[in-house]
Amino acid sequence: MASNLDEIRKAAERVAGSHGLDVVDIDLSGPAKERTLRVFLEKNEEGRRQLKAQIAAGAEGLPERLVEGRLTVEQLSGVTHEDCEAFSRDFGVLLDVEDLVPGGEYTLEASSPGLDRKLTRAEEFRRFAGCLVKVQTFEPIRNNRHWRGRLEAGSGRIITLDLAAMHQNSKSRKAGVEKVEIPLENVEKAELIPEI
Template structure:
């Protein structure tokens, strides 16, 4: 199924690109009899920049933007700006292509298109650069200071590594025992990473 998921991702990228969207992730969950194919989307960089410009110009009401973004505490560029119309258009076009190219999962499946959410996955260096200043949770392949699970504020992202401020979040017991306030993690050592929602 991994190979088929790669092909599905390529088709999703093609459809999303034609609609001014980017694919953040593609997941297939559930059983063989009834599975869910979920595609996480957001406006592309140009679309996000346009939405931010509209907020700054006052074309979009401040009430329509989450409070911490409206106050300037978080960067408006971090929002996905995905609309219901975007999801509907993508689902229609993508579903048709899946059928035509016979790429859909075997058996019955449900297609879902949605925003990556507040706890979105971070998979590439560009993600870490974009979400600098955010709280993140990271699991590493190899332990650092005898710990594989870290949570903190992403303060820097270089070519090969990123830095977390550990004082910004509650740490697990192993992380607390290290006695360090920052940790540098090599990008190649990151097994999983995701945002930690802040309210």
Template sequence: MALNLDTIRATAERVAASHHLDVVDLEYQGGAKFRTLRIFIEKNAEERAKLAAKTAPEGADEDAALPKGVPAEMLSGVTHEDCASFAQDFGTVLDVEDLMPGAEYTLEVSSPGLERRLQKPEDYVRFTGSLVKIQTFSPVNNNRHWQGRLTGFANNVLTLDLSAVKQKGKAKKAVTAPVVEIPLANIEKAQLVAEL
């Protein structure tokens, strides 16, 4: 039986939903002996809204569980207990349904982190206003690497405010305007940049 990542993802999403979680990403590495399946999870939208409601305005007493200065929307809300509970249930399903053929593999479950990858159009909408790092397939203004504040996402084109960060290298020379627009289809990699 061959490994089917689409089936594994669908199964992970089903198990995650029962824990009020969403699957953010899934990675598979390795060959016959040393195989690792990584699942990145976060609280679902309803649970993240509850987390955001717990944040206090600047200067007020904040919940000790929330890092100061980090917008609640950037937090996945996932605890060690969430990861352990999900890993136990999902690992059982993987084994029972034989979705990971072969004897040994490592299952790793974690949050996506503060510098999470952006993949779906919904990610760009959700994280509008955040600092991002972008790498494109083909150059935009003679540059493939950009860093700036994501100021908008419409019609599958994202808008970056380059004045939000000091540009380096080729980006410094490529900046002719303070704003650059990049089509989603041209994005090879995109991730948040933590602002602490």
């Protein structure tokens, strides 16, 4: 199944790129006759740059929180319903023509990764520096596997969380530290915490 997901991801990235989008994540789940293939998309770097230019120019029709600065372009994926529709149409045809989903029965869903999107790659941790995140580690750090804080600019393969930015659970408070460094290979799960 993993190799199929790799092939599906590569195909999704080709189609997304032709629409000015990036694939954030892919998930294929469910029993054989009710499988759902979810593709999470966002504007690519050029699309985000254009969105920033629209904000600077005072374009109308943009989300209020974005214009007011309560939400950054990086946090908002910028994907529209039209983007998802066009991607789904083209990607669905490609999936069927290349027979990439075994068994052929599936439901395709394309959407934004949401404000609480997952972070998995080093470049995502760099891109979202300054945002609130929650991180779960494989191995405990200071007897704790669950951390919440503001992501600081990473230095390669280690992320740093400013713990003073958020109320911590009792284990985190007992650790008695204001910052924690976590090697990326120890990150089991990480996601943004929406700031609205």
